[in-house]
Amino acid sequence: MNKKIAIIPIVVIIVIIGVVSQMNIEETETEIVEIQIVEEEALITIPVKAARPACGPHPECYIPSYYVTKLSEPVTWKNEDSAFHSVTSGSYGDPNGMFDSGHLDPYEIFSYKFDGIGMYPYYCTLHPWMAGQIKVER
C-alpha cells in the first residue's frame, strides 16, 4: 500500500518532465526558422545593446544610420537587440506621423515604402540617442 502511494508521484513527475522537454524542442525549432526568414530581407539593423546610452559599443544605433533608397523600393529594419525599439518618423519628442513601427520585439522587422523623394529622419521612441535618416531618390 505504501509503495503504491510513493510510485504514483514519481510516475507523474516523469510524465511532466517528458512533456516539458518536448515543448522546449518545439520552441527552439520555431525560433531558428523565424530568424532565417528575417535575415534575407532586412536592410537596416538595430544592433545588440542599442538600448544603452549612445548605443553602447556601436558608432551608430541603426546600421547604417544613413541609407539611400529608390522611390517605391521598400526599406526594411530589423531589431537584432534583446530590447524593444521603434522606427518612428520625425525626431525624438517630435514625431511627424508618416510612419511608426510601434514597439519592435527582438528579431522583428518593419518595412516602409516611401512615396516621394527627399530626406526622412526617424528615431526610436524609447531611446532618445537612437536616430537615422533615409534619403529617397528617383
Ligand SMILES: [Cu+2]
Ligand atoms: Cu530604441
